[in-house]
Amino acid sequence: MKKQFLEIGRIVGTHGLKGEVRIEPWCDSADFLCRFKRLYYADGTERKVVSAKVHKNIAVVRFDGMEKVEQADILRGKIVYINRDDARLPKGANFIQDLIGLQVIDADSGTVYGEITDVLKTGANDVYQVTKDGKDYLVPVIPDVVKEKNIEEGFVKIVPMKGIFDDED
Numbered sequence: 001m002k003k004q005f006l007e008i009g010r011i012v013g014t015h016g017l018k019g020e021v022r023i024e025p026w027c028d029s030a031d032f033l034c035r036f037k038r039l040y041y042a043d044g045t046e047r048k049v050v051s052a053k054v055h056k057n058i059a060v061v062r063f064d065g066m067e068k069v070e071q072a073d074i075l076r077g078k079i080v081y082i083n084r085d086d087a088r089l090p091k092g093a094n095f096i097q098d099l100i101g102l103q104v105i106d107a108d109s110g111t112v113y114g115e116i117t118d119v120l121k122t123g124a125n126d127v128y129q130v131t132k133d134g135k136d137y138l139v140p141v142i143p144d145v146v147k148e149k150n151i152e153e154g155f156v157k158i159v160p161m162k163g164i165f166d167d168e169d
Helices: 069-073
Strands: 005-015 020-025 038-040 046-055 058-063 079-083 103-106 112-121 126-132 135-140 146-150 155-158
Touching (some): 005 058, 112 135
Parallel strands (some): 103 155
Antiparallel strands (some): 005 020, 005 079, 038 079, 103 112, 112 126, 126 135
16 A cells, blocks of 8 residues: 655754755655655644755755744754655656565566565666565666566566576576
8 A cells, every 4th residue: 555655855954044954865866855845744744845955965945934943953853754646756657665565576477576675776777676585686677677567456577687586597
């Protein structure tokens, strides 16, 4: 089941003296995080974003009602969330949290290779970490390998490259 609220980052400190916080993004980029007009805390508290900008690889955000550095400093360490309904993803893109736990199945034979336990960002393409019986395998997310993703039904079909799952020949 898809989570309605998704972790997007952690407040790591303050910025300046006017109540801004620095948020370490746990998403594709600080720029993506800065697009949201509302962020949330784990308890469901909604915070309206007054301003947001990218500074180096960090999002600098000022929430409504935050005017002083002392107010902002209290938020250090808090995890911030977005509402899934506020996000617009490009076609074919998924939230990593939606991929975790999906079964990885051979598109031809139906063999179950395990489940996705992490998604690694390598630059050129993502890599699924697939775990079965305590052993991890790395599957490149490229069109030649990943043939179908079905989040609603809980699976990803692949045609594995030779050597990924201990081929002996």
